[in-house]
Amino acid sequence: xxxxxxxxxxxxxxxxxxxxxxxxxxxxGVKSLEILNVDSSTYAILSGLNLPIEIRFVRPVGSNVxxxxxxxxxxxxxxxxDNRINYLRELSYPEHYYLESYINTxxxxxxxxxxxxxxxxxxxxxTMKDVLAYMGIEDSPxxxxxxxxxYGDTTExxxxxxKILDVKNQIxxxxxxxxxxx
Numbered sequence: 001x002x003x004x005x006x007x008x009x010x011x012x013x014x015x016x017x018x019x020x021x022x023x024x025x026x027x028x029g030v031k032s033l034e035i036l037n038v039d040s041s042t043y044a045i046l047s048g049l050n051l052p053i054e055i056r057f058v059r060p061v062g063s064n065v066x067x068x069x070x071x072x073x074x075x076x077x078x079x080x081x082d083n084r085i086n087y088l089r090e091l092s093y094p095e096h097y098y099l100e101s102y103i104n105t106x107x108x109x110x111x112x113x114x115x116x117x118x119x120x121x122x123x124x125x126x127t128m129k130d131v132l133a134y135m136g137i138e139d140s141p142x143x144x145x146x147x148x149x150x151y152g153d154t155t156e157x158x159x160x161x162x163k164i165l166d167v168k169n170q171i172x173x174x175x176x177x178x179x180x181x182x
Contacts, residue, residue, distance in 0.1 A: 002028050002167075005051070006174045012045050017175050019046070023069055024171040026053045030164050032075040033123045035116075037064045056103060059111050068107070072099060075123065082128045087137070091119050121148070127157050 005027050009020045019042065025031040035058065038046070043065050046055045058066040076099050079085055085097050094101045109117040121131035126148050132138040133151035140152035147164065150157040 002170070003174050006171055009049075009051075010175065012049065013042070016042070017172070020175055021168055021171050023051065023053060024174075025164060025167055026069050026071045026074075027051070028167045028170075029071060029074045030167040032078045032125045033068055033070040033120075035066065035068045035110075035120070035124075037061050037066050039064050043067055056107065058107050066110075068103070070103070070123070075099065078125055079122065084122045084128065087132070088119060088122060091117075125160070127160060129153075130157055 002024060006020050006024050009023055013019045018036075019038070022034045022036055023046075026034055043055070043057065046067070046069075053069050053071050056068050056070075058068055060066075079088070079097070079099070079102065085093075088102065089095060093105050106117070106120065106123060109119070118131070118135045121134060122128075129138065129140060130148060130151055133140040133142070134149050138151075143150050143152065143154050146154075146158065147161045148157075
């Protein structure tokens with residue numbers, strides 16, 4: 001499925017591997033959400049495609065727009081795991097969980113802040129330990145940055161990082177094969 005979805009995206013974005021890579025990590029399920037800036041025409045095309053992911057407008061950024069791409073199924077499963085919802089509720093997310101209302105709250109928080117709200121890590125899929133330590137809720141020592149800041153025992157974080165990297169490499173391989181056969 002991933003290869004066919006990437007090849008389909010390449011029809012619309014033959015010179016934009018970043019879009020294919022970001023969407024691919026979401027389609028594959030290795031990441032639940034990505035946030036990125038694109039030009040208005042890219043946003044219009046993405047919004048009109050029949051993809052297994054959702055595209056939401058966040059805000060204008062200069063001559064571009066900021067969007068989030070997410071897989072509703074994997075994001076829903078992620079947010080319902082590891083007490084993520086409880087932490088988000090403490091950050092003024094709605095008491096009753098409904099994915100769209102949580103996405104709307106995230107977008108509102110992005111728009112009302114000069115920096116990204118730290119809870120975005122819960123949505124992207126970073127490990128709970130890393131998100132909580134980054135937010136100052138847990139007292140784990142910073143160890144290193146490998147894609148994101150990692151704290152305490154980095155075993156779980158590194159497994160996730162290399163899983164994401166593996167999928168990105170698969171996507172790059174698909175893109176290279178598609179480009180070479182065209």
